[in-house]
Amino acid sequence: xxxxxxxxxxxxxxxxxxxxxxxxxxxxxxxxxxxxxxxxxxxxxxxxxxxxxxxxxxxxxxxxxxxxxxxxxxxxxxxxxxxxxxxxxxxxxxxxxxxxxxxxxxxxxxxxxxxxxxxxxxxxxxxxxxxxxxxxxxxxxxxxxxxxxxxxxxxxxxxxxxxxxxxxxxxxxxxxxxxxxxxxxxxxxxxxxxxxxxxxxxxxxxxxxxxxxxxxxxxxxxxxxxxxxxxxxxxxxxxxxxxxxxxxxxxxxxxxxxxxxxxxxxxxxxxxxxxxxxxxxxxxxxxxxxxxxxxxxxxxxxxxxxxxxxxxxxxxxxxxxxxxxxxxxx
Ligand code: MG
Numbered sequence: 123x124x125x126x127x128x129x130x131x132x133x134x135x136x137x138x139x140x141x142x143x144x145x146x147x148x149x150x151x152x153x154x155x156x157x158x159x160x161x162x163x164x165x166x167x168x169x170x171x172x173x174x175x176x177x178x179x180x181x182x183x184x185x186x187x188x189x190x191x192x193x194x195x196x197x198x199x200x201x202x203x204x205x206x207x208x209x210x211x212x213x214x215x216x217x218x219x220x221x222x223x224x225x226x227x228x229x230x231x232x233x234x235x236x237x238x239x240x241x242x243x244x245x246x247x248x249x250x251x252x253x254x255x256x257x258x259x260x261x262x263x264x265x266x267x268x269x270x271x272x273x274x275x276x277x278x279x280x281x282x283x284x285x286x287x288x289x290x291x292x293x294x295x296x297x298x299x300x301x302x303x304x305x306x307x308x309x310x311x312x313x314x315x316x317x318x319x320x321x322x323x324x325x326x327x328x329x330x331x332x333x334x335x336x337x338x339x340x341x342x343x344x345x346x347x348x349x350x351x352x353x354x355x356x357x358x359x360x361x362x363x364x365x366x367x368x369x370x371x372x373x374x375x376x377x378x379x380x381x382x383x384x385x386x387x388x389x390x391x392x393x394x395x396x397x398x399x400x401x402x403x404x405x406x407x408x409x410x411x412x413x414x415x416x417x418x419x420x421x422x423x424x425x426x427x428x429x430x431x432x433x434x435x436x437x438x439x440x441x442x443x444x445x446x447x448x449x450x451x452x
Pocket of ligand 1: 277279306307328329348
């Protein structure tokens, strides 16, 4: 196996999350050449702010023959891409488009009239990042919940604690709470506390997934799993979700268009096999960055990715023309 990379930068046009500090974000596209002649591509976009191993460390590790967990995922995705490219088919399923939620990373910049437009474009689910100011959180979220237009996913990214969560949920009426589809990573995972929290609403685990003990036949206080193919073992998550009958929300990793394409292609493939398994995705993240030749090839219509042309995950000519550096393994 030969690994080559192409380093890129993405320029955020709005604040991405509470952790993002830098102006531009760095990542690498990976090109994997297998001995059998297969060639596949994937993204590598670490978020050191969220605990990922920094990019340069992952690449230098590779030179010493050390494959990080994140690179392992990229290779897994690149392999899917390679197989499809070899036979000249697209991984993007035009016929089975998966709907996406509309992500509000920083609600301080969002007006209710903006959301009317979002609704008019066909979105019916909002995912809102919360957890830094309870007063503001309650004010904004209850406005959306009362409007009755949207289902809402609240993502605390572990920023809150039981008291914060309980105070916030208690501030909403039963009718308002019924508009909450789920609350994601409200606070660090704890079986008893999550069980308790479920009296208010359904719960999803994203980063907290790794702490859940999914023993055979055991009931877990988790209603949804957020799957990020960029960093999680897809096959493991899918087999657990199937066994425990927990629906999955596939999301991209606020990464390069290649990462977005992989996530959406995977989501529709999984949905085709088990319709109930895949709920609305969170893959429309290219709008958070300035446009580039790659993102321009992803055509988006309302909550759907409409098309990505080419074979595998697409971008054929762009990938062919990029300058690639081979990782020389010691
Ligand atoms: Mg999350």
